[in-house]
Structures are given as structure tokens and as C-alpha cells.
Amino acid sequence: MMSILTEIIAKNSDRVKGYQSEQLHLSMANKAPFLTPTAPDFRLIAEIKRASPSKGIIDATVDVVAQAKRYEALGASAISVLCEPYYFKGDFSDLEAIRAAVQLPILCKDFITTTAHLLKAKSAGANIVLLIVAALTPTELATLYRFARALELDVLIEVHDEGELAVALKLNPRLIGINNRNLETFAVDLATTARLRALIPPTITVISESGMLNVPDIATIKATGVDGVLIGEGMMRDADALQVMFR
Numbered sequence: 242m243m244s245i246l247t248e249i250i251a252k253n254s255d256r257v258k259g260y261q262s263e264q265l266h267l268s269m270a271n272k273a274p275f276l277t278p279t280a281p282d283f284r285l286i287a288e289i290k291r292a293s294p295s296k297g298i299i300d301a302t303v304d305v306v307a308q309a310k311r312y313e314a315l316g317a318s319a320i321s322v323l324c325e326p327y328y329f330k331g332d333f334s335d336l337e338a339i340r341a342a343v344q345l346p347i348l349c350k351d352f353i354t355t356t357a358h359l360l361k362a363k364s365a366g367a368n369i370v371l372l373i374v375a376a377l378t379p380t381e382l383a384t385l386y387r388f389a390r391a392l393e394l395d396v397l398i399e400v401h402d403e404g405e406l407a408v409a410l411k412l413n414p415r416l417i418g419i420n421n422r423n424l425e426t427f428a429v430d431l432a433t434t435a436r437l438r439a440l441i442p443p444t445i446t447v448i449s450e451s452g453m454l455n456v457p458d459i460a461t462i463k464a465t466g467v468d469g470v471l472i473g474e475g476m477m478r479d480a481d482a483l484q485v486m487f488r
């Protein structure tokens with residue numbers, strides 16, 4: 242059986258190949274950001290996501306610019322924008338529209354496997370890109386990581402187990418994302434964050450990702466001592482209910 246991650250990457254291969262021949266305007270103005278804490282020492286990366294393979298449609302008709310402004314107003318440190326079209330119903334045009342409308346750093350959420358895709362993200366206005374350890378060989382990850390840093394992009398390196406974390410730590414990264422959702426099975430286990438957090442040196446900024454739907458979920462994660470959280474569905478469904486955790 243093909244894993245969902247492999248399936249998503251295969252489905253996007255023509256789109257990604259297209260980036261190789263695109264004429265891009267690169268501006269170095271959108272530099273790697275310092276993620277300013279929202280509340281004392283706790284950052285919110287708020288995500289814009291119309292749909293996902295695990296949840297189906299979340300909000301197909303969302304006004305992405307209005308949503309990004311809402312996140313900015315409630316004090317998010319950065320905005321994550323899904324750019325994958327087939328499973329998440331995102332698009333680079335969403336990222337470009339949001340870039341034009343808000344000042345916050347933007348995380349390009351996509352399944353990046355090529356340097357051309359990194360250039361596409363940079364030219365669309367991203368400040369941060371996601372690299373998923375489970376989607377790449379260690380050599381590919383290292384190449385893409387160095388290329389992104391040379392473009393002055395920050396990189397959120399996503400791990401979901403000890404083996405992936407060991408691969409990520411070899412790069413001496415500034416930022417690590419612990420995904421509570423297993424991308425092969427979709428199972429969410431918030432305990433993943435506590436387990437892996439304990440293995441990461443304190444100099445690295447650690448973001449816990451996925452599966453936080455309410456205030457107690459966020460409180461559980463905050464108690465592990467991570468530097469911030471990345472929340473998609475919960476913010477799409479009820480941003481107001483969650484914002485108390487970031488004041």
C-alpha cells in the first residue's frame with residue numbers, strides 16, 4: 242500500500258516539475274524572521290487550510306486574506322498557508338494575496354522536494370518553509386535545507402519520531418516542528434511533543450504541530466515547554482475560543 246505522504250508527493254509531481262521552468266522574480270526582502278513571542282515565550286503560528294486528507298473540507302469558501310488579518314489582529318507570530326491544491330485545496334496565489342495584505346512572517350506549507358520549489362516559495366513571499374523529514378532522504382533534506390538558508394528562508398524541519406529527530410538534529414537547525422499527527426496513519430498523539438521535546442537542545446526553537454482543537458489541548462502542549470504551536474483546524478473553526486492562550 243502506498244503511504245499517503247508518497248501518494249501526495251506523486252500526485253503533485255507535475256505541478257512541482259512546472260516550477261523548474263517558471264520565470265520567477267526573486268526578492269530578498271522577505272528575510273528569515275525572528276518569531277516574536279505572542280504571549281511571554283509562547284508563539285502561535287496560525288494556519289489557513291481549506292481542507293485536509295484527514296478531516297476533509299474544513300472551510301471551502303474561506304476568505305484567506307480576511308482570515309490572515311484576523312490572525313494578525315489576535316496576535317499570531319506567523320501565518321502558515323497551505324499551498325498544496327489536491328488534498329488541502331491551497332494554492333500559491335493564497336500565499337501571494339496574504340503576503341500583500343499582512344506584515345507577519347509567512348510559512349509556506351507544502352510538500353517541498355526540489356530546489357525549484359524553494360525558489361517558488363521564496364518568490365511568492367514566504368519567510369519560512371516546511372521540510373518534512375519523512376518525505377525526504379537525509380541527503381535531500383540536507384541539500385534543501387542549505388539551499389533554503391542560502392535564500393534567507395527559515396526552515397521548519399518537521400519530525401514525528403526519534404529517528405527523524407536524529408536526522409534533523411544533524412543539520413544543527415534553528416527551528417524544529419514536532420508533528421503530533423503521524424502523516425502515514427493520521428493518528429494524533431499529543432504525547433509525541435513531550436517525548437521528543439525532551440531530546441532537543443534548549444537553543445533550538447521548538448514548535449508543536451497538529452491536533453490541538455481546544456484550550457486544554459494547547460495547555461497540555463504548553464506545559465511541555467515548547468516555544469510555540471502550529472494550529473490549523475482549531476483556528477479555522479474557532480480562532481476566538483483559542484486566543485486566550487496567547488495573551
Ligand SMILES: O=P(O)(O)OC[C@@H](O)[C@@H](O)c1c[nH]c2ccccc12
Pocket residue numbers: 288290350351373399420450451452453471472473474475
Ligand atoms: O489542523 P491541525 O491539526 O491544527 O494541524 C496543523 C498543521 O500542523 C498541519 O496542517 C500539518 C502539519 N504538517 C503538515 C504537513 C503537510 C500538510 C499539513 C501539515
